[in-house]
Amino acid sequence: xxxxxxxxxxxxxxxxxxxxxxxxxxxxxxxxxxxxxxxxxxxxxxxxxxxxxxxxxxxxxxxxxxxxxxxxxxxxxxxxxxxxxxxxxxxxxxxxxxxxxxxxxxxxxxxxxxxxxxxxxxxxxxxxxxxxxxxxxxxxxxxxxxxxxxxxxxxxxxxxxxxxxxxxxxxxxxxxxxxxxxxxxxxxxxxxxxxx
Numbered sequence: 001x002x003x004x005x006x007x008x009x010x011x012x013x014x015x016x017x018x019x020x021x022x023x024x025x026x027x028x029x030x031x032x033x034x035x036x037x038x039x040x041x042x043x044x045x046x047x048x049x050x051x052x053x054x055x056x057x058x059x060x061x062x063x064x065x066x067x068x069x070x071x072x073x074x075x076x077x078x079x080x081x082x083x084x085x086x087x088x089x090x091x092x093x094x095x096x097x098x099x100x101x102x103x104x105x106x107x108x109x110x111x112x113x114x115x116x117x118x119x120x121x122x123x124x125x126x127x128x129x130x131x132x133x134x135x136x137x138x139x140x141x142x143x144x145x146x147x148x149x150x151x152x153x154x155x156x157x158x159x160x161x162x163x164x165x166x167x168x169x170x171x172x173x174x175x176x177x178x179x180x181x182x183x184x185x186x187x188x189x190x191x192x193x194x195x196x
Contacts (some may be wrong), residue, residue, distance in 0.1 A: 005073060006066035010104070010186075011041040018042070018134055018190065019049055021182055024100065025132055025192050029053050029099035035117070036105040036127070037082055038063065040070030047079035053099065054078050058085035089114045094124040103134040107152070110161045115172050121193075122173035129180070131176065131193040134184070138165045145187040166191065 026032060030053055037057040047055040057067050059082045067082045081128050084090055087109060094100060100121065106114050121131055136148050143149040143163070152163040170178060175196050182190040 005069050006039040008039050008041060011039060014185065015045045016044055019046065021190055022046060022132060023049065023131055026050060026053060026099050029130060031097045032099035032101055033097040034058060035100060035102040037067050037086065040067035042072050042076040042103060043067065043079060047076040048097045051078055054080065056080045057082040060086045072175065087117050092117065092120040092124065094121055095126065098126055100131045104131065106135050106164045107155055107162055114161060114164055118169055118172035122175040125195040126182055127195055129195040133191040133193065134188060136163055136188050138163050140167060141165060148187050169171050
């Protein structure tokens with residue numbers, strides 16, 4: 001059955017390093033929303049690893065089938081089927097969760113979409129809620145590798161939003177404090193935010 005599952009090698013590579021951070025960052029959370037569950041690989045891995053919380057997947061409708069296949073292949077009682085969530089179209093239900101996780105979405109979304117998401121997180125998350133945001137970012141306009149600079153240019157040329165700057169994200173989410181910036185493999189970062 002597993003050969004029918006959608007597969008991302010990047011997800012397989014990074015789930016271990018991300019897990020090590022989420023185990024600590026989300027240790028006090030009860031309900032976590034994953035924004036952009038992609039293939040579903042992260043969801044099944046993290047739900048099993050973090051049985052103390054409810055892991056709510058979400059994706060654009062065209063990706064639900066793949067997420068559901070992963071959930072069916074590796075079910076957990078605390079893992080929920082995906083919500084319809086297209087930023088800029090659907091309601092962003094952040095007020096219902098004390099944790100949010102999103103991987104490799106900020107550079108795919110258009111600038112207006114990620115700005116809307118950050119603003120909504122800032123306004124809607126309950127006090128003390130945690131937001132873990134994984135992916136490639138720039139810091140004060142600087143890329144941390146030449147390969148990231150090239151990938152950003154490729155994304156822009158392909159019609160995606162491209163890399164977002166950490167300071168830009170902070171400006172859009174004034175009620176969120178960036179507690180930690182974790183350096184991750186493959187020149188990625190995990191930004192750990194908390195609602196003031």
